[in-house]
Amino acid sequence: MKEPTPSFFKAVFAIAHKDLAAEFRSRELLSAMLVFSMLVILIFNFALELDVKVRQSVTAGVLWTTFAFAGTLGLNRSMAVEKDRGCMDGLLLAPVDRSAIFFGKAISNLAFMLVVEAIVIPLYAMLYNETRIFQWEFLGVLLLGSIGYISVGTLLSAMSVQTRTRDVLLPILLFPVAVPVLLASVKASGGIVAGLPFEEILAPLNLLIVYDVIFLATSFMIFDYVVEE
Amino acid sequence: MIEVKKLIKRFGLKTILKGLDFTVQPGEFVALLGPNGAGKTTFLRILASLSRPSLGSVKVAGYSLPNESAKVRARLGVVSHMPLLYPDLTAEENLQFYARMYGLQNQASRITEVLGMVGLEARRKDLVRTFSRGMQQRLAIGRAIIHDPEVVLFDEPYTGLDQDASEMLDEVLRSVAAKGRTVVMTSHDLARAEDLATRFDVLTRGVIVSSGSREDFKNSNLLDFYKKALEA
């Protein structure tokens, strides 16, 4: 009998790969997230009267709110796919560490969120002639914020799909815990759009990094407790 | 191959399994029978390392659970009433994914081999969502044996299958999944279980109350044996 040699990174890659391959084919999740994002921006447009003056101060807030909402859609769906057809059991039956499942799912969730951001941001820039969001610093904050949001979101979605109230529960669990990452991202990216010197956005940036490190590490360590029985 | 001693499983205050003893020799095909809620599925999930025993010792393929669960999982295949397949991937991609999760060598040739065994070679590039229930279940068997496990567990594999599909599945179960492996199967379908298994254990009220092989029945049949076990 051949002895299987599963490796942690191969398993992480396999999970992320199959999520992306399935999504590339069905595009269910991404199209839902994108349409939803556009609707949110549309509503903000009229609710906030996004004229030139207002825009300067709320661009970061509008974008992050949009991404946070769209993100919960994606997180919920991505974990429900595993749960509904028993695929989670299939993942758990593989002879790899359970945290590989966490990283695999987190990577594909992050990829979905980044794709949505990569489409929404140029659209927003075009609609409102807001070119200041195309800065390396802005995109860096976007990445850091998304990592933090997705890492805690992936953990919580694995919990919420196992409850009776799963569809409504994820945002309720996720938003209060993700307040720091959302607010720090808004503060940092808002500062960049407003053209503040780099020193002024250093404080929220540091907190963003602290949050990412703490929550990535914690999620990695306690994911096992969320999926065991 | 499987050795369970004094297994107790509690969910909160409810005790599902109450000091269950269970042994399976290599190569045996054991059908686990019993009424609904007797704890068959719970027991199978414990054997599959998906659920932790509350008390007692469980050994599968020479390794104890839950401490050596990774080693057990590498030697274990599971087919449940859910297919554990991704509908938006093709048959081939599904197997490819599981082959990667198990870290197999020569994945391409093994996948072709397995698809041939379960009779789905012609559909390898088709999405699983287009498959009938019976085909999905056959592919699920292919998924479960991709890493050539020593022990295979079937949890109600016939759920939702019609007569034809069940017969086809029978064939695959016998020739592919069970061949040269140790098997434990739960089923409601006494007739099918009687055909396939070499030993029959009745699980009720959290323990195995009776165990017999086909030779033990002599003139009577499995149904009589099952009824008698439940009455006792």
Place this chain on the structure above:
Amino acid sequence: MQSKPMALTILDVLSIIGIGVATYFALVYAPTEAVMGNVQRVFYFHVGTAWVGLVGFVVAAVSGIVYLVTKDMRWDRFEVAAVEVSTMFFFITIVLGSIWARPAWNTWWTWDPRLTTAAVTELIYIAYFMLRAGIEEPEKRARFGAVYALLGGLSAPITFMVIRLFRTIHPVVVGTASAEAQGGFDMSGDMLTSMFVSLGAFTILFVSLMWHRIRLGGLEEKVEELKLKVSM
């Protein structure tokens, strides 16, 4: 049926006396604050409830970790007790703060770091109860509760630090010159004494309530156990 322990009765009496004494200190003993007048007296209970509220959340996060490590249900009861009692105290803190804020800042509510963090923390623990309500199985409920209590405990301090970047008008309790300009005040010796009396009284009350809640949790479990026995 276990009877109420003697120590708990003593604690109950002590907390009643303690709260009485603290009330006296806050309303009579402490001098009237020069600028804000009598409304400032709400401060003593505000600080007292905030203190036990915070302690409770730290206790909850820690007992969450201990539960995950030991899997002992007693820690789950401990954690629930801490969250429940603290959620209530924290709510009182927010209400008292509002009463104080109305004359001091001329508004019931302001999005200051402490207030916002308090509101977010309160929401985290309401979500905690919603999470628990959605799970039937006690062991899983305990596990998920512990994970969420831990996440909440980790995120609250970061929330505070982040919101501080936005703005603050909340007085830094023992005043500096700039704090005074925002509605802070210098504490006289009598004020300090009153504050510590209040802190002590609420700590005793907190311990006593926690104990009651833990006992209640134990009794609840016993009831479930008996119900199960009757139904069998």
